[in-house]
Amino acid sequence: MQHPVRPRRSVLYMPGSRQRALEKARTLPADALILDLEDAVAIAEKDTARSLVAAAVREKGFGRREVIVRINGLDTQWGEADLEMAAFVAPDAILIPKVEDPDTVTYVARRLATLGASDKVAIWAMMETPLAMLRAPEIAASHPRLACLVMGTNDLVKELHAEHTETRTPVITALGLCLLAARAHKLAILDGVYNAIKDEEALAQSCRQGKEFGMDGKTLIHPSQIDVTNRIFAPSxxxxxxxxxxxxxxxxxxxxxxxxxxxxxxxxxxxxxxxxxxxxxxxxxxxxxxxxxxxxxx
Incomplete structure (x- = not known):
């Protein structure tokens, strides 16, 4: 399956439970938007978020930007309903959290086919655990619908019992393994988030490092990070x-x-x-x- 090449300098997580955030997303200069049903949504708001995200994707208005829906894990009580909704409203991609084996990707691909989802709906995979790093080549080769690996460096640091550092030495090996797997199988790959939303220079340093590694862009947690990321990941x-x-x-x-x-x-x-x-x-x-x-x- 041939996936279109698109700009992915800045890929912003937006909480699916906040109507105003979803509306604002249409005006932000991010290259892509991840409408999040997982980490950014409280348990009590999961069902509401699913309805809001479904409406936002159906209403469109995002222009050329990619729209991705991050579902809850398939081992949770919300994951299957999230997947069914996403298959119906057809965003550009569905992001699966905490992928640790190729079977997870192939299962989602089979469910999308069964649900009648368009072939244009791609699968993205969050890579955020030690087991995912060790199985990166198998995950990257798992199914033609898979188009992008997304580094979940916060969860990875937690699982490694490591520390967040400016040089990111604790996760360099993990980033390299996933980058190799992505490029070997012609997938896009996105760098993990930077947590200090008010430190533009440190964000810029992280972006430059990611670009030097070969990342296609960076996932972001706040709109204030978009301009810096777009500038650094764009050709000068x-x-x-x-x-x-x-x-x-x-x-x-x-x-x-x-x-x-x-x-x-x-x-x-x-x-x-x-x-x-x-x-x-x-x-x-x-x-x-x-x-x-x-x-x-x-």
Whole structure:
């Protein structure tokens, strides 16, 4: 199953039990929105949240942004009802919490087929326990509907009995294992949240680290984190200019019968051109998304 490539610089969790938050989500410049039925919703509000999220997805109004519904775990009393609702209203994806084995993904995929869900409804998997890290390759290969791995670093730190650090040394191995699994099976992967919502510089440092690792973007817990995350995960004007020059120089080299080009004193081979084209495609998609948001705000 071929999943469309989309901007996922900033992916914001929004509590499904708060009507005003769901309405505000339509105006926020996040690339994607996770309408949450799990951690952000109190037990007493689970049924109400399910109804609110169902209505929000049916009403649309989110433009080009991806809309994802995070259901409760299938081992809870709410998980199956959440899944049935999501299959019916058809968000862009359904996010399964605490995935620890490929069977969980394949079960959800079978249920979606049985419920008549559109093939366009993808599955995303939360990776947030030690067992998930050890089974990351099997989970990533589990089913064609699976499109994205989402790092749940808060839960992972808790399960490891580790500490939150600025360098994130305790979870580097876990991030690497999931990144390898995602790329091996052509999946997207999103970095975990940053908890200090008022520390923009520390958030920026975390974003830069995630981008250097190869993450597609970052999950967020507050709208104030969107602008910083969008800026860092987007290609810079300098990167876009260099990518264009790589593509142009290599095209000229090929026309002259050469297999390499030279740009700014550096050899440019086909692998560099592929990276440059991917960056330019990302920049184009981001531009379209931002233009859509600007038009909606007028």
């Amino acid at each position: 004007p300098e990167e876009i200019d260099l990518a264009k020059r790589y593509v142009a120089a290599f095209r000229e080299a090929e026309a002259a019968g050469r297999g390499v080009a030279v740009v700014d004193g550096r050899l440019v081979e086909n692998l560099h051109v592929e990276t440059a084209k991917r960056l330019l495609e990302q920049a184009e998609m981001i531009g379209a998304l931002e233009a859509d948001l600007a038009a909606a705000a007028e």
